[in-house]
Amino acid sequence: MATANKDLDIKVEYVTRVEGHGNIVVNVKNAKIEKCEFHVVETPRLFEGMLRGRSIFEAQHITSRICGICSCGHSLASVKAAEDALGVVPTEQTVKLRKLLLDYEFLDSHILHVYLLAAPDVLGVPSFIPLIASHNKVVRQVLRLKKAVNDCCDILVGRHIHPITMIAGGWTKLPSKKEIDTQIKLLEGMAADLTDVLNLAKTLKFPDFERDMEFVALVSDDGEYPLLNGDIGSTDGKRVSCKDYRKSTNEFIDPRSSAKWTKWNRESLFVGALARFNLNADKLHPKAKALAKELGFKPVCKNPFLNTVAQVIEIVHCYYHALEILKDLKKNGLDYSQQLTVGVNEKGAVPVRAGDGVGSVEVPRGILHHNYVTDKAGMIKQANCIIPTNQNVNNIEHDFAKFLPEIITQSKADITLKLEMLVRAYDPCISCSAHFLDVKFVD
């Protein structure tokens, strides 16, 4: 088929979520690649602009609306940034519950991505809908797992999409003893289904591809797999405080994308599960380490397709980590006097100062930064949010540049599918991973 692609014109248009509508554009003339690009053409929603003039106590509520699937992650970055600006130090209990929430966020997001969005590619179908007939048991198991995690989230934060109870300063409502028990029961009830779907994951095959690249994720000095707290680290050996997130992102505008691009020590960087695994594999829960070993999965892995495998390993980690937190809470109880409702701080419950706060958190798709500058009344003067997918867009194009020549002799359909799979492996966000529309070839 080598001759089939002397001239090739691929335009894949798709609609994504927060980082927006994205397109793949490939142009080959006389066997020479003229163009191989990944465009993000989202409707700008201008959150950073809209936050100006709002109370710092409203930031969590507003920024969780940046992304439905990552709303808990945005909320966590937001409350951390707000507290940093205000000079509020969260209690140990508050931090513990936030870590639990983050585990739920990872479980929910990764289960969805691995099984409902990425697996259909590997199994050769256009979506999970045909799988309802062909793999009915697994689809039901996956939906049950998701439901159990959602139910846990509902208990902890009121609902999974746009959490209600977690605010800057703490929690408006803490789970009762009975609700802690319910969460433990829900998680323990997932065990059998989880074992089965993990076995399915072991059979998934991904394309062979490697590229030497820079991986960026939170790193820390303690023994815990760092998701909520840490410094920004790189496989290129660099490490900076989250306060210096601009050094690790260096945002720039490319006219083809309404997402801002980033780079650090090289031309592009990778954030996400694979980056976390590559930097922190030794801190994973023993059960997750065991799975990695069984799969022969070792750092530093340079195949971006295997980000999906790193997510599978994180599913195991977060499952056991969440159970450990819950059992600790059951044993030691909760201090309910810490419940607080702040509104826009009408009662002055939280001391307010002018500040410049940063919150950096690992969310399912990679490291997320929020930064707010506030005046002395606690009103936001300036806001900046750097979203994982935006950080990856640039890296995806660099992958394309190496990958396309390696597969250029394959059929157009195969090339398109593989480029789509590569984008999906980054799990850019649920709908973008799920969907590419109007695949057009013009010869």
Next chain:
Amino acid sequence: MKKTTKPAAAPAKAPKAAAKPKVAFFDFASCEGCQLQITNLGELLLDVLGAIDVVEFREAISEKWDKDYDVVFIEGSIADHHAEERIKKIRARAKVLIAYGACATIGGVNGMKNSFELDEIRASVYGKDFKLFDSTKTKPVDQVVKVDYYIHGCPVYAPEILEVVKHALRGLPYTVPDNPVCAECKLNENVCMYERGLACLGPWTKAGCNSWCVNNGNICYGCRGEVSNPAKNANDVISKYNLKPELIKAKFDMYNKCKEGAK
């Protein structure tokens, strides 16, 4: 608070959908969380899928459809020129159009953009190159095309999704509750936020969410939009608790700024 003259109810004679209707989901400027609320129905999702024929749903499937739709679900606000053209085309092919989620029904958080001069806020995010990225004043769907059913909320509330879907599939009108959230909040025996010293938008906001946020210890942010005639409530609460109307107005602008653009 401005009075509204627009009735909250769905049209008395709602268009009827076909027996196994072709259903499509489209997203505009939004977080797509409301689509997720649907996928989060869990195994119940499979029952819903059994009653309809989903022909487009970007968030979950790759299939596409080029004929007319019996029912379309629209999520998100209309916030650029391309979106305005696209929603008109979808409307022309759809027998029944359901706006779901605050961004679609009332403009939602996207409406805060309208508090700024358009080019100023664009430049504040993208700098001098802001013109590369098209952006218009935020509009809810019904400021561009006719809407047959509304599912309010940020995010939408699962029991109400099912209610509206059942009504739409049978061609029956669905009436959005037009009493304030307080009615549900009282039944849930929550301590009133005003008694706790905090300004809550429950007295002005349409019920139907079962006072979701207040049940969880937070205030109501007004995501379901204003009740038709909030004036009496507003006066009572504002005078009783000695509130500054500006404080309430600022809180309302988070979700309801687009009301100012209604004809």
